[in-house]
Amino acid sequence: MFSASDLRKGLKIQIDGEPYIITDFEFSKPGKGQALYRTKMRNMITGNQFTQTYRSNDKFEKPDLEERTMQFLYSQDDEFHFMDTSSYEQIFLTRDQVGDNIHFLVDNMEVQVLFFGERPIDISLPIFVNLTVTKADPWVRGDTSGTDTKPVTVETGYQLQVPPFVEEGDKIQIDTRTGEYMTRVKE
Amino acid sequence: MDRLSLLAFRSSFLGAVRSFFLGSGYLEVDTPLRLPVLIPEAEILPFASEDWWLQTSPELCMKRLLACGASQLFQICHCFRKGEQGRFHQPEFSMLEWYHVHWNYQHLMEEVEALLSELLQACAHFPAVQDANSLVLHNGKISFAGPFQRITVEEAFQRYAGIPVARALEEDRFDEILVTEIEPHLGWDSPLFLVDYPAELASLARRRPDNPQVAERFELYIGGIEIANGFSELIDPKEQKHRFVREREMIEQQGRKAGPMPEGFLEDLALLEETAGIALGLDRLLMLFLGCSSLGDVQAIQLENFTK
Numbered sequence: 244m245f246s247a248s249d250l251r252k253g254l255k256i257q258i259d260g261e262p263y264i265i266t267d268f269e270f271s272k273p274g275k276g277q278a279l280y281r282t283k284m285r286n287m288i289t290g291n292q293f294t295q296t297y298r299s300n301d302k303f304e305k306p307d308l309e310e311r312t313m314q315f316l317y318s319q320d321d322e323f324h325f326m327d328t329s330s331y332e333q334i335f336l337t338r339d340q341v342g343d344n345i346h347f348l349v350d351n352m353e354v355q356v357l358f359f360g361e362r363p364i365d366i367s368l369p370i371f372v373n374l375t376v377t378k379a380d381p382w383v384r385g386d387t388s389g390t391d392t393k394p395v396t397v398e399t400g401y402q403l404q405v406p407p408f409v410e411e412g413d414k415i416q417i418d419t420r421t422g423e424y425m426t427r428v429k430e
Numbered sequence: 431m432d433r434l435s436l437l438a439f440r441s442s443f444l445g446a447v448r449s450f451f452l453g454s455g456y457l458e459v460d461t462p463l464r465l466p467v468l469i470p471e472a473e474i475l476p477f478a479s480e481d482w483w484l485q486t487s488p489e490l491c492m493k494r495l496l497a498c499g500a501s502q503l504f505q506i507c508h509c510f511r512k513g514e515q516g517r518f519h520q521p522e523f524s525m526l527e528w529y530h531v532h533w534n535y536q537h538l539m540e541e542v543e544a545l546l547s548e549l550l551q552a553c554a555h556f557p558a559v560q561d562a563n564s565l566v567l568h569n570g571k572i573s574f575a576g577p578f579q580r581i582t583v584e585e586a587f588q589r590y591a592g593i594p595v596a597r598a599l600e601e602d603r604f605d606e607i608l609v610t611e612i613e614p615h616l617g618w619d620s621p622l623f624l625v626d627y628p629a630e631l632a633s634l635a636r637r638r639p640d641n642p643q644v645a646e647r648f649e650l651y652i653g654g655i656e657i658a659n660g661f662s663e664l665i666d667p668k669e670q671k672h673r674f675v676r677e678r679e680m681i682e683q684q685g686r687k688a689g690p691m692p693e694g695f696l697e698d699l700a701l702l703e704e705t706a707g708i709a710l711g712l713d714r715l716l717m718l719f720l721g722c723s724s725l726g727d728v729q730a731i732q733l734e735n736f737t738k
Contacts, residue, residue, distance in 0.1 A: 248513050269516060269517065270514070270515060270516030270517070270519060271516070271518075271609045272473075272514060272519060273605050273608050273609055273613070273656060274649055274656055274659040275471070275473060275474075275631060275632070275659065276473060276604070276605035276608070276609075276631070277473050277605050278473070278513065278514070279605060279606060279609050281609075281610070296606050296609075296610060299513075
């Protein structure tokens with residue numbers, strides 16, 4: 244159980260049976276008055292934000308959250324299937340839940356799946372992934388008339404800007420937090 | 431800001447504060463930080479020191495000194511309050527507290543204006559001080575020239591929260607409404623005195639003779655931040671004891687043990703004449719003068735980052 248004095252940005256608490264993460268927090272205490280804990284939080288399942296001012300006596304349950312390493316198997320319609328490599332247990336997340344990570348997911352990729360109790364609610368990918376460029380305009384060496392970057396498509400269908408020397412078939416490293424090109428990868 | 435610059439600013443700020451009071455006929459006192467009895471206050475948590483306590487304010491000691499016949503006293507000291515940590519709170523902080531016999535809270539408000547005006551001139555070279563008479567805060571300019579704005583607590587509740595104070599008290603939402611809906615608006619074009627608090631919220635202040643529902647208490651706000659708390663002091667030992675009994679009951683209700691009743695203090699109270707007193711958060715004021723965004727930034731040592 245957390246008490247109001249434990250509240251801080253980044254803390255995860257349970258309210259009405261759902262997990263929330265505190266996104267903003269301010270301690271206030273008017274002179275001779277009671278301590279107030281102004282808390283802004285985001286529902287980790289629905290993404291809804293709300294703000295509440297708590298008092299010293301308020302208490303909060305710790306949500307049952309656990310990250311498990313899983314492997315991406317395949318996607319079918321709206322379902323993205325993952326497997327726990329030690330227990331072989333399989334679960335799936337919806338396209339909504341996967342969100343922008345869809346641009347970087349390839350078969351057998353290892354990800355962290357966040358469980359709330361037995362319910363998978365979110366995934367996080369490694370910070371860097373290596374993907375093959377499947378479509379790019381060829382680079383003409385010595386061509387200085389062009390721009391600094393050009394658009395390419397990688398194996399997941401994701402499009403991004405890269406330096407002009409990146410060719411079709413090259414493997415490139417992408418930062419999954421920003422979606423940006425990092426470097427070419429040799430194999 | 432680098433540490434050495436901070437220390438230099440802080441030193442000249444403290445010197446200017448001292449100068450003002452010594453030049454206005456006040457005696458400087460330094461009273462014990464560790465005491466066997468504290469003023470009972472339900473909403474302030476003291477740190478225990480073996481079976482005594484660290485002071486949460488120098489009020490008890492300073493009033494007992496007034497009973498010895500002193501008429502003007504000031505003190506700059508550290509106060510300790512458990513569980514108070516945030517952008518404008520540190521568990522150990524610096525307080526300026528002063529008392530003037532035969533004055534009431536109106537006299538004190540005028541003196542606050544004079545103090546701040548002199549401080550700004552002495553600190554004219556500080557980062558957030560402009561033209562030796564204004565502070566710059568969040569791209570706005572707060573002018574300290576001329577008398578500060580004054581509004582009553584009732585006016586503030588009506589104007590910014592649209593509800594009467596009595597209703598906020600009934601619904602136990604006074605503090606919450608004050609902090610979320612009212613304070614952010616106070617003290618921008620000029621500093622502001624919020625005056626005449628409900629009597630039940632001013633446990634050491636005397637009631638207004640012409641309106642006993644409110645107490646002669648004010649708070650100074652600058653840029654939405656509470657800086658000082660001043661009163662016409664309550665000197666009736668019977669009523670003060672009655673308020674202490676209430677506070678001790680509330681402390682017990684919270685599951686804590688109430689300390690002893692300050693009997694010695696109550697005896698001394700009977701010897702006092704009309705007096706006004708005020709506590710001002712020096713760290714907060716310095717924070718504004720330096721344009722820093724949190725209280726911890728202006729303390730000489732930041733305990734949060736202290737490597738043992």
